[in-house]
């Protein structure tokens with residue numbers, strides 16, 4: 001215990017004083033993607049394939065407490081924190097991230113390799129305002145990612161974490177005129193390599209938003225559910241939405257999703273709402289793309305709460321969007337009705353970026369749950385949502 005605590009103190013100092021400045025110096029200062037590539041490269045080189053080190057990191061950086069344990073879809077979760085989709089797009093570092101207490105939503109995985117939109121396309125806003133990105137699902141593509149996942153795959157009974165795979169369609173599928181075929185093929189090919197699969201649409205691939213039109217969504221989900229029926233093992237399917245939908249649109253999506261056996265939702269992706277943009281100041285505030293960060297929290301929370309109450313709490317929800325503090329996390333669970341918590345901006349911003357992110361977040365959340373008299377997180381989910 002003492003040894004692990006000492007490691008956390010040293011890691012925190014090392015990260016703040018050495019690693020973070022190194023990762024964000026030179027070219028990386030100007031381009032967030034360079035910084036991102038540096039951290040992925042380091043994890044890939046030193047942690048990803050080093051099983052004893054990953055085991056040690058798990059002991060040090062994963063906070064375990066019975067109050068945070070839950071079972072959803074028959075799968076056990078030791079704690080609710082994750083890193084949101086887009087961080088480990090190509091399944092390069094998911095084992096490393098898991099050992100740091102942040103299992104990622106891997107992807108988004110599209111069928112085709114794609115360089116994405118021209119760079120620069122990821123912008124860090126001044127202060128603590130958040131970030132804007134318009135990456136458009138760049139990817140190594142299904143073929144490469146599938147190989148990578150298969151190489152690392154450990155059967156469910158031999159690991160104590162879940163593999164979350166996030167899939168979708170990027171521009172090449174629309175250019176080739178077969179987005180639904182590509183989507184179904186991707187789902188089919190990754191099915192055996194993950195435990196929970198999430199279909200995501202992105203504001204940065206505008207054509208993909210068409211998938212949320214009831215007719216298109218119905219056709220996509222029909223294909224997906226036929227594939228699922230053909231498999232030996234049942235696996236939960238989630239749908240990740242954008243926050244810029246009216247309640248009437250969410251109602252229609254929910255109708256289609258429920259009638260096609262969707263099991264839950266990830267709420268939400270980034271926003272393009274001009275009202276959120278109005279709050280931004282300084283350089284990059286007018287860059288096109290989706291905004292994520294603190295000002296997204298209330299929009300996401302409204303969507304989470306709406307879906308939770310309209311499905312009477314029977315539809316597990318993963319919160320993403322503007323979660324930065326333990327109180328944000330508590331709010332999403334108790335008032336919104338979220339069972340899991342995904343973070344993107346908070347894990348890459350200078351203020352909170354540290355190997356202890358998940359440990360600290362989980363420890364504070366556990367304390368908050370106990371202070372409010374909850375015996376466990378399951379009891380807390382949606383407790384004040386009514």
Ligand SMILES: Cc1cc2nc3c(=O)[nH]c(=O)nc-3n(C[C@H](O)[C@H](O)[C@H](O)COP(=O)(O)O)c2cc1C
Nearest residue numbers: 084085086108133200268269292293321322344345
């Ligand atoms: C640079 C970047 C890339 C992202 N890529 C994806 C992606 O590939 N798929 C996806 O579903 N969401 C993607 N997202 C959205 C995040 O998963 C998350 O939903 C969003 O950032 C809101 O969370 P936050 O406010 O904690 O950042 C991306 C976000 C950022 C900032």
